[in-house]
Amino acid sequence: MKRNGKKFIIVILFISMFICYIPKINAEEINLNDDNTIYFEDVVNAGHDTGYSKENDIKKDDPHYGWTLGKFAVSGFSGKSKDENGNWVLLKNVGDKVTLYFNLLQDINKLNGNKNLKISNDKNGYDNEFKIKQTNFKKGALIIRKIDASNNKNEPQIYVDYLNGVKKGANTKIEVFEEGDYEVALDYEIVEDGLLFFDSYHDYRIRFTFSVRNGNCMVFPIDVKTHSELVNTSVTENGFYLDLANSKYLSVNIKKEVLKEGGNGLLEDVRFNRPAKVGDEYTEEGIYTITVKNEYTKEQTIKKIYVGKDSILKAHVQTGYSISDVKNMVKLGATIDENGNIDNIPKDYQLESENSNFVSRSELNKKSISSYVYFFIPIVLIIFLIIFKMLEKKKEKN
DSSP states (O other), rough: HHHHHHHHHHEEEEEEEEHHHHHOOOOOBBOOOOGGEEEEOOOOEEOSSSSSOOOOOOOOOSSTOOOOOOOEEEESEEEEOOOOOSOOEEEOOTTOEEEEEEEEEEOTTSSSGGEEEEEETTEEEEETTTTEEEEEOSSSSEEEEEEEEEEBBOOOEEEETTGGGGGGEEEEEEEOOEEEEEEEEEEEEEEEESSSOOOOOEEEEEEEEEEEEEEOOOOOETTTTTOOOOTTEEESSEEEEEOOTOOSSEEEEEEEEEEEETTEEEEEEEEEEEEETTTOOSSSEEEEEOOOEETTTTTTEEEEEEEEEEEHHHHHHHOOOHHHHHHHHHHHOOOOTTSSSSSSGGGGGTTTTTTTOOOOHHHHHHHHHHHHHHHHHHHHHHHHHHHHHHHHHHHHHO
16 A cells, blocks of 8 residues: 555656646736837637638627727836838847737637537647648647748747636736837637537637737847957957847948058058858957947947057047048157057047037137127127117106
8 A cells, every 4th residue: 555655646746746847837917007018919710620720700790790809918118119011020129029829808608608619629730831730729729930130940949738727807918029020919719609510610810910029129249269249340450250149130341441552651441341141250450340230220330440469540530530540649749558549649630529529619619609699699788678678668757
């Protein structure tokens, strides 16, 4: 008896461990904010025993006519737009969790208040689009498939008996999404009770697609030896590689320029201007201009990095002064430190701002004059008003 009891306990523990690893829908409920939520609820009549492949309109004599089983919601993004095909593109920032929910609006055993209409156990269901072989869908099968940046279609995730596990009226959390394209379908069968054994069965489908993209437009040049981040206008003798922080859909271009000896001295010469590949290292001497574009937000980021030891080029990249200006400043006594910063800048060059957008003396004079004008206009008006009042009082006395 004791041995049998131990065996029984071991079997129970094994079964409970197995059950814990069966994929389940998270039944977390949440209140959604319509400002950053998109809903999907369009349903079609998918025929019957056709692998849910039909897309027939639901007509007046259809048992599904005039009511909705439920609706999906995608929430948690920071921005949205539509692509050329009309599909939603959801933009996420750091900290955003783009999440799919489902809100069941019906009693699955009494659809539209009709006790003769209910969700059926689809024992021989299969899905033609996702190539899911015949299996027991039970009371509804939820299917989710991701397509990555390489257009690779991942294996679809299948949640059978889905409608039997959600609560009516609640926003039930399904899954959190990272960058990629997503296809979602809910296949379910309805049975309409008839006289004796003359029940009728109908297959229906809610299907939609959406895409998730990072909303940033950033690239991170990383020193190949120190593995530290190089900010815009950095200089390094080691070279660098690019880190896109897992953003798969950014357009990245890199231009390399070097100095070439010419009739007027050293001249800039473009060696290449091409798309950048993640993992490539740029160790040859030159000025590298990295341009990143996000086609969904229309934002653009530009970073300039110098690889090499030439002090003139270091200063050019670090300060933004032109190469000829840097050379002239050095002739006039300026010095350049190892990081490219210029010390003892001659007076003729000190009016340039930190970002090297030149502000002329005439522009400065115009700004100072305009500030004086804006200051004195109200004072002059007040003086005129006082004089006017004084003249009025004199007239009254006379």
